[in-house]
Amino acid sequence: MTMREVDHLLLGGGGASAAAAATLRLEGATGPVMILSADDIAPYYRPSLSKQILLGTVDESRILLRPEGFYRDQAIELLLNSAAASVDPGRQVVTTSAGEEIRYGRLLIATGSRPKRLLVLGERLPGVHYLRRKADCDAVRARIATGVQHAVVLGGSFLGLEIAMSLLELGLEVMIIECEGFVLPHVEAPDVSAYFRRHAEDRGARILLGETITAIHGDDCVREVEVSSGRRLPCDLLVVSIGVEPATDFLGGSGIALEGSLVLVDELLRTSAPNVFAGGDVTSFYDPVFARRRHIEHWDNAEKQGRLAARNMLGQRRRYDEVSYFFCDVGDVSFSMLGAPEEAEERIGRGSLEEKSFALFYLKGDVPRALFTVGRPVEETNGAKGLIRYRANLRGVKGRLHDPAFSLDHLPTQTVLVLQGGGALGAFECGVVKALEEERIFPDVVAGISIGALNGAIIAGNPRHATEALEAFWSELSVKTPVMPCEAAARAATSLGILMFGVPNFFRPRWMPSFSTPMMLPGSWTSFYDIAPMKALIAKYVDFPSLRNSPVRLLVGAVNVTTAELEIFDSYVDELTPDHILASGSLPPGFPWTEIDGKAYWDGGVVSNSPLDIVIDRCGPDGKRVFIVDLFAGQRPLPTNLMEVMARRDEIVYSERVRSDLRLRELVGAYRGLVNGILGFVDPAIQAKIRQRPLYLELMGDGAATRITRFVRAGRAGEPASRDYDFSESFIRANQAEGYALAKTTLGAPSEQQLNAGPVSGHRAVPRNRSLPKFGDGDRLSGPEPQPPDTAAAPAERAPAKGRTRRVR
Secondary structure (H helix, E strand, O other): OOOEEEEEEEEOOOHHHHHHHHHHHHOOOOOOEEEEOOOOOOOEOHHHHHHHHHHOOOOHHHHEOOOHHHHHHOOEEEEOOOOEEEEEOOOOEEEEOOOOEEEEEEEEEOOOEEEOOOOOEOOOOOOEEEOOOHHHHHHHHHHHOOOOOEEEEEOOOHHHHHHHHHHHHOOOEEEEEEOOOOOOHHHOOHHHHHHHHHHHHHOOOEEEEOOOEEEEEOOOOOOEEEEOOOOEEEOOEEEEOOOEEEOOHHHOOOOOOEEOOEEEEOOOOEOOOOOEEEOHHHEEEEEOOOOEEEOOOOHHHHHHHHHHHHHHHOOOOOOOOOOOEEEEEEOOEEEEEEEOHHHOOEEEEEEEOOOOEEEEEEEEOOEEEEEEEEOOOHHHHHHHHHHHHOOOOOOOOHHHOOOOOOOOOOOOOEEEEEEOOOHHHHHHHHHHHHHHHHOOOOOOEEEEOOHHHHHHHHHHHOOOOHHHHHHHHHHHHOEOOOOOOOHHHHHHHHHHHHHHHOEOOOEEEOOOOOOOOOOOOHHHOOOOEEOHHHHHHHHHHOOHHHHHHOOOEEEEEEEEOOOOOEEEEEOOOOOOOHHHHHHHOOOOOOOOOEEEOOEEEEEHHHOOOOOHHHHHHHHOOOOEEEEEEEOOOOOOOOOOOHHHHHHHHHHHHHOOOOOOOHHHHHHHHHHHHHHHHHHOOOOHHHHHHHOOOHHHHHHOOOOOOEEEEEEEOOOOOOOOHHHHHOOEHHHHHHHHHHHHHHHHHHHOOOOHHHOOOOOOOOOOOOOHHHOOOOEOOOOOOOOEOOOOOOOOOOOOOOOOOOOEEEEEO
């Protein structure tokens, strides 16, 4: 038999594989993609097994994740009724249960899980069922059709309760047996468990706690179950829901590292074998949100990991730092749970379960770790997700969490500093950082391009006390200004000297060979200067191996010269080196490209000098407090000569633009309005279920507002075009002073709520200790200490500030 070859082979027919296949095509994968599935139908929505499918209220076509035509149109091959029998990572070959061999370029293991068996006498009798696949649902429905009356559900957790409620709705008498002393034990909240026990009993269920089944009795089929106390209970239908185990038997002998039966993956979902990834129920993955290894058996987690694995199979190097959701329907009450409730040391509730509007915050050390929610606004849930994801400390506002009217919108989850490229103008950023640190404002994330990447690396490498290191760094970069009667002439002479002889600790010209750099003929040059001196200088100020453990996450962008794509280097994902930082600043034709792992990179500013996009891409758009240093003014008078034309061109190309994307937001708002309008015609009980679905929660509500404060460098009137390479000592000091003064003035401005979006041409100052929220002294952002709104009379006016603040959603 001829061996088949595919670029991307996805094992398993569940949500992870389906999401991965769609993402591969969305992200531009053009080669063959195959899903290998043991099921006999295309990937379908498994959470409906215990609800709509068991009840028989939907047909097969409506449970499919995508129409079968989607896979044909996207050239995704579905190989059904075929499971993986073995994997040979050395040959990159999977052997199927039919004996066929398939060679892969990249492999995703997403085979999901199978039910744990109840290993007692009589477990193989007809009438004993498990619920994991559609075929299992069909078998249960066929059993019910024979006229059974007495159903027993073993397991009182999420799936068990859903199955029990569906069986009640089908007219059966239902007994729920749970070995713990309460139902829904994984909610980790006795009051919530007690409420749902009462709710299930009110609907007709009988519940037996602290017991388990020790034997199953019957001749030709199940007739009774015997529990640990010795009681025998009538039963002609038994559904066992006592957990699952990963379907990874086929990996035996593959050499792929396992933890028990789980596939060990890192935060990029890579296994121990080259080109092999894993996602969903089969994984033991490192979760950076909770700083520990975790295993999650929920549909939302599987889909998210499938999408992320696909992107990483394409080389995007994204870490899995999501907060997964799951939802449950207990009769007409639907709830969602996100995070890790087992970590809680304290629980704070708001609202009322009886009124079906309730949220329970799970805290550990004043940091939210999980949320249980019923009928609460979607914005609240999304806001809590951000607080969990970024470990915001709620010490200052914890006492208000119980109040349903207390909005989470104003609580920033992260402080972000965005630094542009601009050569010598980067000294302005040094002054801004000094002012921020004096105001006790410290970033959780720094995103930088070019010189901003150099400054950002020093900030991340010297968390909470970067000013001293930055000032020393810029002192070593500066060039002595010659003493001349005219300052302009002195600076012009310095700039000419820099063009001719370079900056000793930054770059040197090709026409001046050194011992470390041999002389090359101009015809083979790819740049005018060599930046080897900067590699040594940045290593002096940044301990690169320690960046992964820094409380400040560093994001820098560089352009792949071959693909023309902007790539992101992330200190929490990549082992950053001086080369990664230099790559972001390798602006042609002045500087050469920098090679990393055999790939050539140029300055990220070639594509985008606005690294705010990088932050949104890696950290999400919501709930942040963003400080942007804009080195190039957005508004200038018309140029009057060619030199000014060239300077203005660079300002326009490299200036920061915070795009509101108003048309897109209007369109999204219109669709949300349409969805909510349609829901208005739906039965309220069905509405409540829909509003707890993870996809609804993620798409139908804005997260907390992001607040943006900009520090826009105005510069001096009549600045020469050489300002971005004027590393003269006087110009560096002037830029530092300007950045410091502007930041201090802006931070002393009225609070964001008092300012309209857009530039501030002038304002009345307020006392600095009431301007912007201050942050605690922990290693990470600890959340704002609430400040009362300022109602005092403002002091005398200050000079107009170029800084500005806006709130965006």
